[in-house]
Amino acid sequence: MRTMKFLLALMALNIRQSMALRGAFLLKMIFMLLNDLLVFVVWIVIFRTTETIRGWTLDDVTLLWGILTASYGISVGLADGARTIGSAVRSGELDSFLTQPKNTLLYIIGSRTNPSAWGDILASIVFFSCTSHVTLRTIPLIIAAVVVAATVTTATVVLVFSLTFWLDALEDLGEQVRNYLITLSSYPADIFPWSVRVFLFTVFPAGFMGTIPANAVREGSLGLLLFAIAFTGAYSCIAYRVFCTGLKRYASGSRISVRAS
């Protein structure tokens, strides 16, 4: 309960901080919205050449993008601090988090927000309003799908950047892996051969960021959604364990820093 209160307070603070500079906030939000909508134009053009791609229609891809942009917006808006784990480990900034009587991982991931996340969330609203898959019956499925995708996104970022506890050089790799994930998850996994799909649903869970949640909604499959939730839970536990194991290896950088929040 106290942890939940702490997280809510952290989120509220981050949101207030990001909105402090109204002009910059609005600029990032609007341009990110345009950014997402412009990229989607390519899919509209692709679907002019064919009506379906392995059973996926433009309507289905619109749903996929709605889930992706919403989940990415939530992940970046509420947990962008996950991307700073690597630099915090390298520079010794982790000390200021460790001295607080709060869950270290939650504190770090909730320590930063990105105003562009609101643009992603607005874009998701546009995508959801343009797809026929959004009905009163599917809204709970969509909400669950978005939460699953957001959790997998955040857990992957935590997992990859936590590897910096063992090897400094992996911090740069973390950004690359993040880019790979975002790119792979924006395409229906069904276009790939089976060997690639196995990879996307296991080692590199891009499939759980996009295709699986979208399929759960397309097919109205509670079973598939429960499977995705189970995977997400297990995957998040692994990410948390990796972070905690790495934290035991952490040696203070003796850097003096002050956290205002």
Added chain:
Amino acid sequence: MGKYLSVTWHGIRHERQSPAATIGRIGFYTLLIVIFFCLWGTIESEKGGAIGRDTILWYLIVTEWIMLSLPQIHLAFEEDYKHGDVYTHMLRPMSYIGMRLSYAIGVLSYRLAMTGVAGVIIGLLAAGAPTHGISALVGAFLMGSFAAVLLLIFQGVLGLSAFWLHDATPIYWVWQKGNFVLGGLMVPLFLYPEWMQSVALFTPFYACMYNSGRVVLEGVEVLGITMPLLGVWYVVAFTLLRRVSRNVERHLLEGQL
């Protein structure tokens, strides 16, 4: 001129010192080509070969090669402005903007070379030789190199907007996505609706991205059309850069920023 060339060489050397970044970029490039290989292969199998996957693959190898090689010069200008480093750079006996562009051209050259080699290997393994032969590929890479420098100049102009807007990144996002869509980065423009092709024709993206990929689709003869158009956009870019540069330097000297 010699001082700008030495800055360019410094950019090349600095980029060479980051092999991990180069490997990461080539890895991402390979991933994108694999994705498009699968996507267009799927479309070709469903449309019965109406759209040639191997042909489009070479087009995408060229366009993605340009896109992924571009350094983020807009971030360099933005960081210089935010941290006040711009005043330190102005102490050098060279134009600050010229210095930044020269350095970025060095970085770009190295990336074009490394990513280009990877692209040729991937293309030959996945799709075999291009339909119009190796001469078309050489022509595409030549065209693409000039196109990449032009795009870099435009991105530099965008980056200088940070001196007024404080943050050039949002504008860069839209510019980049405009390049994706109107430059035919992922889908050749001839597959677009005609009205979109007409709109794209009046943007530098058409001249840079699509026209570079076109060389491998239509053969080296098309250079006779694409190069002059690129030349026109070079004039536009340099005029814009000169005007914006003068405004930036005047404001810096007068302390208005």
